[in-house]
Amino acid sequence: MTLVLPNLQGKQMGQVLTTITVTNRIDLVLAERGFISAGEVRSVVLDKVLVDTGATLLSLPASIISQLGLKQVGERDVETSAGIRKGRIFADAQITVEGREGRFDCLELPEGVSAVLLGVIPMEELGLEPDLKNQRLRVLPMNQEQTYLMG
16 A cells, blocks of 8 residues: 655645644543543644645654654555655544544654645545635535435
């Protein structure tokens, strides 16, 4: 599997930025079961996250992955502006975006890249799509008449 990490230089027009909360899901489970306190759950709020339809996964810098204590579950070939490189994959990131929540793997960004990228897999699963004209995320309907989920 090849994951795509786009070249971000010069991308301004139609850019969508959002705020997300990323939490260590294992910490949440441990807190729910009383093994750690709610205050010990590792979580971070990230502003100016780039909504990127050229990225596959949630992509985070190593420093944030370390801060959250996420567990590495593999390595994949990743397409970057510098060519194809090995990228480490981490599990059990719970993200909250626009009131929607889900659990996802994330890709560690190459050293020197500090931008956080919200890729297409989390957006699709959470029912979010970029609205380039208004530079925001659009929350797709999920009610008794309409839903973005397909069976």
